[in-house]
Every structure is written in structure tokens, then in C-alpha cells.
Amino acid sequence: xxxxxxxxxxxxxxxxxxxxxxxxxxxxxxxxxxxxxxxxxxxxxxxxxxxxxxxxxxxxxxxxxxxxxxxxxxxxxxxxxxxxxxxxxxxxxxxxxxxxx
Amino acid sequence: xxxxxxxxxxxxxxxxxxxxxxxxxxxxxxxxxxxxxxxxxxxxxxxxxxxxxxxxxxxxxxxxxxxxxxxxxxxxxxxxxxxxxxxxxxxxxxxxxxxxx
Amino acid sequence: xxxxxxxxxxxxxxxxxxxxxxxxxxxxxxxxxxxxxxxxxxxxxxxxxxxxxxxxxxxxxxxxxxxxxxxxxxxxxxxxxxxxxxxxxxxxxxxxxxxxx
Amino acid sequence: xxxxxxxxxxxxxxxxxxxxxxxxxxxxxxxxxxxxxxxxxxxxxxxxxxxxxxxxxxxxxxxxxxxxxxxxxxxxxxxxxxxxxxxxxxxxxxxxxxxxx
Numbered sequence: 036x037x038x039x040x041x042x043x044x045x046x047x048x049x050x051x052x053x054x055x056x057x058x059x060x061x062x063x064x065x066x067x068x069x070x071x072x073x074x075x076x077x078x079x080x081x082x083x084x085x086x087x088x089x090x091x092x093x094x095x096x097x098x099x100x101x102x103x104x105x106x107x108x109x110x111x112x113x114x115x116x117x118x119x120x121x122x123x124x125x126x127x128x129x130x131x132x133x134x135x136x
Numbered sequence: 137x138x139x140x141x142x143x144x145x146x147x148x149x150x151x152x153x154x155x156x157x158x159x160x161x162x163x164x165x166x167x168x169x170x171x172x173x174x175x176x177x178x179x180x181x182x183x184x185x186x187x188x189x190x191x192x193x194x195x196x197x198x199x200x201x202x203x204x205x206x207x208x209x210x211x212x213x214x215x216x217x218x219x220x221x222x223x224x225x226x227x228x229x230x231x232x233x234x235x236x237x
Numbered sequence: 238x239x240x241x242x243x244x245x246x247x248x249x250x251x252x253x254x255x256x257x258x259x260x261x262x263x264x265x266x267x268x269x270x271x272x273x274x275x276x277x278x279x280x281x282x283x284x285x286x287x288x289x290x291x292x293x294x295x296x297x298x299x300x301x302x303x304x305x306x307x308x309x310x311x312x313x314x315x316x317x318x319x320x321x322x323x324x325x326x327x328x329x330x331x332x333x334x335x336x337x338x
Numbered sequence: 339x340x341x342x343x344x345x346x347x348x349x350x351x352x353x354x355x356x357x358x359x360x361x362x363x364x365x366x367x368x369x370x371x372x373x374x375x376x377x378x379x380x381x382x383x384x385x386x387x388x389x390x391x392x393x394x395x396x397x398x399x400x401x402x403x404x405x406x407x408x409x410x411x412x413x414x415x416x417x418x419x420x421x422x423x424x425x426x427x428x429x430x431x432x433x434x435x436x437x438x439x
Contacts, residue, residue, distance in 0.1 A: 036193075036196065036197065036200075039378065039379070041377075041378070041379035041380070043414070045247065045309070047249060048218075052431075054428075054431040054432045054434075054435050055435045057432045057435075058432050058435035058436045061432065061436055062436065072377070072378070073429055073432060074344075074375070074377040074382055074425075074429065075342065075344070075375070075382040075425030075426075075428050075429055076342070076344035076380075076382055076414050076416075076425075076428075077344070077379075079377055079378040079379055084193060084196075088189055088193075091213075092137075092185060092189075095137065095185075095213070095215050096137065099137075099215065099217045103217075104216060104217055104218045105214070105215075105216040105217075105218070106214065106215050106216070107212060107213065107214045107247070108211075108212070108213045108214075109210075109211070109212055109311055109414070110209075110210070110211045110212075110213065111208060111209070111210055111211075111346070111379050111412070112192075112196070112208065112209045112211065113206070113207065113208045113209075113379075114196050114200065114206075114207050115205060115206040115207070116200045116204075116205055116206075117149075117205045117206070122377075122378030122379075123378075125357075125378050125379075126376055126377065126378055128355075128357040129357045129360045129361050129364065129376060131357075132357050132358045132360075132361035133361045133364055133365065140277060140278070142276075142277070142278035142279070144313070146348065146410070148350060153330075155327075155330040155331045155333075155334050156334045158331045158334075159331050159334035159335045162331065162335060163335070173276070173277070174328060174331060175243075175274065175276040175281055175324075175328070176241065176243070176274070176281040176324030176325075176327050176328055177241070177243035177279075177281055177313050177315075177324075177327075178243070178278075180276055180277040180278055208348070210313070210412055212245070212278050212311070214278075223276075223277030223278075224277075226256075226277050226278075227275055227276070227277055229254075229256040230256045230259045230260050230263065230275060232256075233256050233257045233259075233260035234260045234263055234264070238395075238398065238399065238402075250420075286395060286398075290391055290395075293415075294339075294387060294391075297339065297387075297415070297417050298339065301417065301419045305419075306418060306419055306420045307416070307417075307418040307419075307420070308416065308417050308418070309414060309415065309416045310413075310414070310415045310416075311412075311413070311414055312411075312412070312413045312414075312415065313410060313411070313412055313413075314394075314398070314410065314411045314413065315408070315409065315410045315411075316398050316402065316408075316409050317407060317408040317409070318402045318406075318407055318408075319351075319407045319408070
């Protein structure tokens, strides 16, 4: 089951600047070989369900080890059975509709 | 790693009424032996990380089998290392602050 | 336009315990005369769009005044044109499907 | 009060393909003169609180007029008092941490 995920990881108890922790998760997605793309409010990640979920778990584990006392991740998980679709397909589809107007 | 989750499962391609599908997920959480509590915009679920994630996966798999062409789940996943906390603890904590004022 | 909202307000720069801040928002929803119900990961709030949004804005303003340097609110906003529906209706609808099985 | 928002608009009762509706919202953000950037799971939008919220409301109103029976928007709203920050600043901050490692 292929999944398109969006994830925003929020560690707390580490001060206002959380970018070093977000960078750690980016590295985990990278090392897991998952397609990923950061935006202003999270990261789009795609791949096989078990691989993606293993990376999310490692993200929580590693951030706790790095000192985050409390972590909340906000996630969107999308699966579909009608056809294969990537993140790029989704964005392209909207762009086509905008040009068509 | 104990996790407090909030999940809202949105199947599409099945018409406007999604309550039968939400009910299927409730049953999955129940059968998995996880503490869970439904509210107007999702379900609070708590338990060990792997057990909770296995239930979420089964939820997507079963809803696809039941005819949902596309599913998006919106989730919050909270873990902490300082102390054990349940969903009830979280709600109680806010109520105490409200009474104190 | 009637809206069913779910909101989780996360102040940062105020330590790990955020319950006093969550309690402040509860009081704002109460004073605004909005139907609201807290759960383990947020609060369901319902009412006219403008009233609900005014309360959310006041929530951010008051928490900043109370010392929160940074606030992120995670919200779900649902509107529909086919029929009037309350939060209680949504939960009841799922419960009926569970009993029917 | 300046706000950094992420929004994912999900109309239902309009079939599986929602891209024409997402394109309508993009146009609304554009016409409102708000800085916005689409990604695979939503759109980052930034501006003054009242301008951003007016655009979100117009988005729900216009999509209902266009035939969407039911709409759920998932939003993140971030405000801060310590310093001005744009979406680009947020992404740059993480990139710097990744290079530093």
C-alpha cells in the first residue's frame, strides 16, 4: 500500500527554535530512501506504508534521544486503490485546472 | 513508546455519508484492545506505538476493501518521555485550571 | 454559514505545561456563547462562521498577551449546504451504525 | 497580527477529483493579494489575519456555490510576537541546520 504523507513534527521543551529537530527528521527521510519535499508547514513524504511509518517512528525516537521531552506530529496519510499517484501528480493536476480557466 | 493519537479518517468515492466507514474503524480500535473515545471530529486512541499504528493500517486496508477508493487520515501523534500521561489526564489538567480561575 | 470546528491551540515558549493556556481559550469560547466540548486533543466548537472565527482570533491575541511567544492552532472547519448538522448529530450517526452491525 | 497558514480544502459530494475546486481557492488567494505556495497536501498562505480569514471564508462560500455539498478545511495558523517571519524564513532555517551537520 503506497502512501502520500504530510508530516509536521513539533518537539517541545526545547525552546522556540525547532529547526534543528526538523532537520533531523529530514535526514531520517533521506536515509530511508523516501521521496520527500519540505514546505513552510511540514514535509511531503511518499513511499510504501511500512517504510514511511518506520521513518516516522524513528523520528520520534531520535528526537526524544536528542532531548525533546514531548513531541506531537501532525500527519495526513493518503492511500488510494484506483490508480497510482505521486505528490507531483497532485500538484500538476491543480496547475492544469488553473491554466484551463 | 506509548502514544496518544487523534485520528479522523475520510474515505472518498463513497458518497457524503461516511459514518458507516467511521464505525468500521471504531470496531478495529475496539478489537485491538486500544483505549478509544470518539468526538465530533475524530477519535482519541491510545496505546503502544506499534499496536496503534497496526490498527491505523488495518483501518485503511479494510475501508479500501469495503469500497473506499481514496482515504485520507488526519492524525495527531503525541509521545513524551518525562512522565506517563493518558488522554483523561490531559482533559483533567485543563479542567483543574478552569476551576482554579 | 454555520461551521463545525475542531481546534487545538499550541502555544510555545511557555514550558511543557500548556493547560493554563488551553483553559483561557475554553473561557473565550464560553463567553462567546458558542457550543463547545473539549476532548483529549482539542475542542469541538460550533456556531456562525464569523462568531467562531472572532473567538479564534481573540484566543491568539489573548494568549500572546499572556506571554506565549509563538502559537500554532490546528483547525478543522466543516460547512455543508444540504442540511443542518450539529456535532452531536455526527457522533450519534456513527453510534447508530455501530449498533446496527 | 501577521499569520502563516497552511490550508487543505476538501470538498465532498463532487466525486473523487477535487483539483478544479482546489484551483478555485488558489485563484481566491491570488486575487486577495496574499503570498501563497501550493504543495502536495495543501497551500501555504501568509498575510494579515483578517485578510487571510476573509479568503478562507470566500473559499468555502464559492465552493458551495460551485456545487460542493460539504467542505472540510484542515488548517494550521501560526502567529508570533518575538519577530517577523515568513514561510521562506522557516524553510531556510531548516536548510541551514542541514548543511551545518
